[in-house]
Amino acid sequence: MSQEVIDQIVKYLTPQVPITPISQGAEAVVFLTNVHPYDIGRSYPDAKYIIKYRPPKKYRHPSIDRALTKHRTLSESRILAKLSQIPELHVPRLIACDPYNGCIWIEYLGENLPNNCGFSNLKNYLWMNADDPYNADVEKTLVKVGQQIGQLHWQDYCHGDLTTSNVVLSRRGGEWEPFLIDFGLGSASTLVEDKGVDLYVLERAIISTHSRFADKYNMWIMQGFKDVFGQHGKVGDKKLKDTLKRFEEVRLRGRKRSMLG
Ligand SMILES: Nc1ncnc2c1ncn2[C@@H]1O[C@H](COP(=O)(O)OP(=O)(O)OP(=O)(O)O)[C@@H](O)[C@H]1O
16 A cells, blocks of 8 residues: 555545554555544444545546546545444444545444454455365355345446455354445446346356355355345336346346456
């Protein structure tokens, strides 16, 4: 992570908000802090909040850069705020948003997995279970992941970047509960195409990192996905049928593309 970006955010947040970098993506850098944005000046040793910062991009014209940063920060914040209102859906809560400075504060989720298996995203969790890949805990968790995606799509939202790193697992009452994170490319959408692409991206992510167990893993995810639509009678059946049809078409397009290289 470049020192320049860290200097920018430290200047903006002031030294009263200590930060630890945890990730740098193509568009944003993500930090951990123990200071709440409405309570700056006080830090609680056990508190954890995420700060997601979109730094200025030098290769863009400054006014276009400002407009894009504002638009993307607001868009991610709006979608998070809306999704948090859907009781069945698990997403991190939005705490604060400063679109002019490209910064959002969100609830921290997840934990460190046992035996140094890393942060509790779906990718690491499946690695952690590789010695006993089809155990009941994995099945239950993957069905719940499918249910979360089903809830998202049933409410006519799409994620846009549904990888196994963007599913975070939190331990609640002895069970893993999946949360969907990173709605930077998320949108409200009724299009079966967007939903088919979400399902395809996740299927590919599972195949590429857990290839030996992928068939069963993807089957469990789809089981959870179908459960949600199955609760909505004929309308649910019809929507499910249309989404699965498009998912198959997206898959075929993907296969053709990889055959042609
Ligand atoms: N609410 C959260 N709780 C815990 N960790 C989080 C949270 N949000 C983000 N992270 C961590 O930060 C990483 C990057 O976050 P996010 O995916 O939102 O940023 P990004 O810049 O869009 O990333 P990328 O470009 O890699 O997709 C996540 O993979 C996760 O490890």
